[in-house]
């Protein structure tokens with residue numbers, strides 16, 4: 289939602305003003321308690337964590353997930369982020385959806401049975417780097433996003449537990465990790481960039497002081513390379529240790545001076561800085577078959593050889609895997625939730641939201657602009 293451009297915000301303001309004038313009995317946008325302030329102790333979860341009837345509608349899935357909810361139609365929205373072979377993403381409930389349209393209703397897709405969720409189909413993930421640092425764990429992956437219902441060539445976006453109205457995306461999403469204590473603890477701050485056949489997901493240790501900053505949700509238009517700088521490579525499955533990155537948007541120059549990047553509202557043509565990428569150490573590599581088993585076959589037909597898009601080899605630094613044919617002409621966005629820049633209202637009309645979400649966008653554009 290932060291990704292609305294000036295033009296779309298102006299349009300939203302105009303429409304919103306008319307709408308508000310016409311109708312003043314709308315439900316409130318914000319819950320009494322924002323999602324990121326709700327605390328749960330595993331396994332004591334409510335059926336739904338988001339029960340109020342608010343502007344963006346109601347939570348579409350549920351948080352109690354078990355063997356009866358473990359199937360490829362599951363609407364479980366409780367995700368886990370434990371280890372290189374045991375983590376979940378949120379992705380659309382229906383095939384062919386763009387993240388921007390469906391982010392508030394996405395459901396959990398996991399790499400391992402046992403969480404009461406959908407399973408990421410066999411062969412979908414084609415490269416994966418799991419990194420543990422003092423303050424967080426993160427996963428960067430290459431995958432066929434259509435196998436988890438994401439529209440082909442969708443640039444995607446950022447998924448996080450805050451959002452303009454405090455309900456998070458998806459609404460009612462909960463995340464637990466065993467990475468720090470060996471049993472599930474609720475992750476309060478996390479961000480997931482997903483799109484362009486790439487995902488990067490960082491879960492910040494809630495016992496550490498800077499979890500909000502390391503997992504901030506500010507740079508939602510510039511994707512993995514700037515929020516989760518990494519050297520993950522296609523076809524490699526590895527887990528490593530590393531030092532912490534800088535907080536997203538913080539750039540320490542060679543002379544030690546620190547720049548803080550602020551994402552503009554308008555087009556982003558070039559970004560002058562590059563974040564520091566901590567060098568991973570102590571890496572263990574795996575064959576994907578050794579990591580993932582018991583997964584269903586993908587429902588989507590395998591594209592024919594001539595259809596198969598080429599994966600560009602990662603350049604030095606291994607940061608980009610853009611599919612050439614998917615590169616939008618007006619964008620330098622290359623992956624993982626870096627949205628194309630929208631320079632005019634025709635571009636902005638790409639954001640075709642369902643009505644409840646559209647309403648929320650309009651109102652939040654006014655309230656939170």
Ligand SMILES: *[C@@H]1O[C@H](CO)[C@@H](O)[C@H](O)[C@H]1NC(C)=O
Pocket residue numbers: 335350351352353354355356357
């Ligand atoms: C399994 O999960 C469903 C959906 O949340 C819930 O309705 C049901 O009560 C759960 N079953 C058990 C045994 O907990």
Ligand SMILES: *[C@@H]1O[C@H](CO)[C@@H](O)[C@H](O)[C@H]1NC(C)=O
Pocket residue numbers: 557558559617618619620
């Ligand atoms: C992308 O960025 C590079 C420099 O970073 C620039 O040379 C190029 O023209 C840009 N491409 C587009 C389409 O904006």
Ligand SMILES: *[C@@H]1O[C@H](CO)[C@@H](O)[C@H](O)[C@H]1NC(C)=O
Pocket residue numbers: 618631632633634635
């Ligand atoms: C908006 O951008 C599109 C493609 O970038 C272009 O075709 C169209 O003419 C532009 N419209 C305006 C009003 O500038």
